[in-house]
Amino acid sequence: MFEQEKSLLENQLLKFCQERSLAADKLEWRSIPFSGEWGIAAPLFPLAAADPARQLPVPLHAQALAEALRDSIQLPAGFSRMEAVRGYLNLYYETSAYARKVIGSVLASGNEYGRQQPAGKPVMVEYSNPNTHKPLHVGHLRNVILGGSTCNILEASGKRVIRANYLGDIGLHVIKWLCNYEKYHAGEKPGQDKTRWMGDLFAEADRRFASQEGFEAEVRAYFARWDARDPHILALWKETREWSLDGFRQVYDLLGEHFDRIYFESEVEEPGKAMVDQLIKSGLAEDGRPDLPVVVNLDQIVGTKEEYRVVIILRSDGTSLYATKDIPLAVLKFNEFGLEESIYVVDVRQTLHIQQFRKILALMGYPWANKIHHLAYEIVNLPGNVTMSSREGTVVLLDDLIREATRRALDVVREKNPELEPTRMHEIAEAVALGAIKYPMLSRENTKMVTFDWESALDFNGQSAPYIQYAHVRANSILRKVGGLPDGEPDYGKLTHASEVNLVECISRLPEEIQRAAKELKPNLLANYAYELAKSFNDFYNQCPVLGAEPDVRAARLALVAAARLCLGNTLRLLGIRAPEVM
RNA sequence: GCCCUUGUAGCUCAAUGGACAGAGCACCAGCCUUCUAAGCUGUUGGUUGCAGGUUCGAAUCCUGUCAAGGGCGCCA
Structure with a gap:
């Protein structure tokens, strides 16, 4: 400053x-x-x-x-x-000069306060990565929220950002789904809530696969027809995949996420197999087929001991694996966009796999291999260290959580603002509910596990998104009452109260907080900052009356409130949390 | 066996190597004729798992150790 x-x-x-x-x-x-x-x-x-x-x-x-x-x-x-x-x-x-500088700069930049103009080669962030034909649960949420917010922050820090989503649209889970659908639900169409419907059918297919006599064999036979590119199955696959995508789009809309580039597993499968051939020819990969898979013995090649291990890049039956596809996908990304950097938002359990394919890419001679970064995050668990798994039925469905949170938030809105239109009430309730759900996933360090429990997920008090949103609402409420800021620059020398000085300082920090969060890929820094900012504002709000103050003081405080409101709103948006004007 | 992550108040978590380690929840006691009480104030709560080391200075870096979780040749 x-x-x-x-x-x-x-x-x-x-x-x-x-x-x-x-x-x-x-x-x-x-x-x-x-x-x-x-x-x-x-x-x-x-x-x-x-x-x-x-x-x-x-x-x-x-x-x-x-x-x-x-x-x-x-x-x-x-x-x-x-x-x-x-x-x-x-x-x-000198507090008045400081306040003038900070508040003046915020009011002049408005919604741009804290942001830099994007420039340079683009950074790609791959996140969300759901499987089609499967339900979305709270475990998937952390990835989306973390990825989305990371993109926002990188963008604000001055990077050009490409948001990528890599969809698992092929594999056994899809075949199971298709087989079950054709046999038991032929001709049925999804209703309004497509993701849920797809998820229910997936759970059913999975149950049958695990316990119903003969179903597994049918699925295997179906898989063979798929491999043979049976046109009927291909058509069904394309149609049902579209339902899944529609469902995902509904969820992304609700969460405020969008993607610039969607990659499909199906689109990199063939290139992946071609690349395996190339790796065999170049001597990097050993072909053990038909009895053994195709592997790259990284430790042997690199000369490390039990560090990179052995990577299987193709099954012995010639079908593809995760690693088969990640290699061509990385190449595709860099070729397509000339990336400065490629970030993978993937949970921590896959750290080794990412290190492995990055090393393979380096051995293949791609100079950008070291521009691949893994943004690792810990998974979301249920109390008692229970991993969420749609297979085990130990999941909290996204849909259920959002619905229940919105219902509870609506109760509060209705009570506090009975005069509002019902649609407006719902809008606010949704903003609060989604914020409450997102915040705990953002405010923790990436490497720390989140344990989901309903009680704290639905708590709208204390260190939470609603607390921050509420500070924004309060600031907004004051400004609404005066209509607009008085003309001319106020006398910032009037801002002498400790809570005023503190708030000014807190506001001044946003630009550097953004830079740091972007550099370290840690949205939690910004989440914590948002809370501090809201706390500073509430502190000020309680100690310094604005509207009732004498004219000089009032003018200076109004400018401070306006700056705080902008700063709170900008910070919330970076976290992917809406900043309502009333709640 | 090898590797990674985590360990801070009763619980959940903060704290660019820097000044007295801070919040929230929970508990208890208060504050709504005053800009929205989804708020605020106050009380209680700590050998930062343990032991060494580096440093003017360590929750933070290094070594060891204990505990929990995770990864490691045909899952994604």
């Missing part, structure tokens, strides 16, 4: 260091712990530790340096005072 002033300051610091032959590169800025005013601090310990002239223990020498600096430096514009405390040189912002 004070780049110019800061660099003037740094020049002075550098000069000071040169005079005493101190290691100036050890200087860094951090913020002062909040005590009513904000500022920047330089810890002088590293300099002290490296100072050849040091006689005292490091902390004492650091304090001496801080004091010497305090006495020799000229306070730059924008700062109110300087102090040397416990080995730190602290510089406090």
Whole structure:
């Protein structure tokens, strides 16, 4: 926020260091712990530790340096005072200048506040990756939410982003579904809720496959016809796949997700087999057929021990596997878009597989192989460490969760805003419900498991999306009452209350929070920031009346509220959470 | 056997190597004639699994150890 002033300051610091032959590169800025005013601090310990002239223990020498600096430096514009405390040189912002800078910049950029213009070669993020003909459950949700929000954040940080979705549209699960459908549900069409209907039929097919006498054999026979490209089955496959896609689109619409490129497993299967031939010819792969599969013995080739293991890239019967398809898919992605980077949002259990095919690509000579990044996340469990599995029936269906959450949110909306139109009520309830569901999946670190339980998923209080949305609503409510901000720049010197100063600082952080979250691929940083921001706002809201304040104070506070509202809204949108105006 | 992840308040989680480790939930006590109480205030709660090491400084980095979860030749 004070780049110019800061660099003037740094020049002075550098000069000071040169005079005493101190290691100036050890200087860094951090913020002062909040005590009513904000500022920047330089810890002088590293300099002290490296100072050849040091006689005292490091902390004492650091304090001496801080004091010497305090006495020799000229306070730059924008700062109110300087102090040397416990080995730190602290510089406090002149609060009105700081507030003017922050609030002015937010109000000028509006919805763009915190964002950079996308530029450069594109980054692809592959996420969601559902299987067609299967139900969507809460376990799938974390992937979609994490991926979607990561895309938003990367985009805001100045990257061009391509959202990719890789659909599992072939394989045994599909054949099971088709076989069961043709035998027991021929001619039936899905109703309104397509994903659910598809999922129910999948569960039925899976049950039959596991327990019904003779069904497995029928499925195998069906699979053979599929392999032989039986036109009837191909047509049925295409039609039913479309139902699944329609269902997915419904869910994505609801969640606010969209994709720029859809890849199908079916589209990379043949290229994958061709690539296996190529790998055999080049000597990288060993062909053990007909008794053994085609493998790449990575440890042997690379010279590692039990690190990359052995990758099976084709079954002994010649049918394809996951790895068969991921190799050509990666090539396709880079060829198609000239990617800067290719990010895979895939759960942590597949870490080794990703390392393996990345290594194979490197051995094949693709220079971009090291541009493949795995955004690994832990799975969503049920209490008692129960893994969600449609096979085991241990799932919470997405549909059920959203429905129940919306119902509960609607109760609250109806009670609080009885005058609203029913459709508007529903809209708000949905925004709150989806936010409440998404937030816990975003606010945890990627590497931490999420345990789903209904009670906390439906809790709209405390550290949650509704809390943040509510802060946005409150800000909006104040602004709605005044119609618009008064003309002219307010006197920001009126913002002296600790909660005001704190809120200003919190708002100022959004751009750097976005950059960091993008760099580290951690939406949870932004989720935590959103909560802090909302908390700062509520703190301010409770301590500083706006509308009833005297005119000068009121004008300054209104500008602050407007900036807070924008900042909250922008942050929520980056998380893929709607920011309602009323709730 | 090899490898990865996690271990912080009763529970769920925060904390760019930096100032006294913070929130939420739960519990208890308060606050709605005042901009929406999905809110706020206060109380209680800690040997950051354990032991070493590096560092001026460690929840954070390194080594060891214990515990939980996961991965490792024809699932995706």
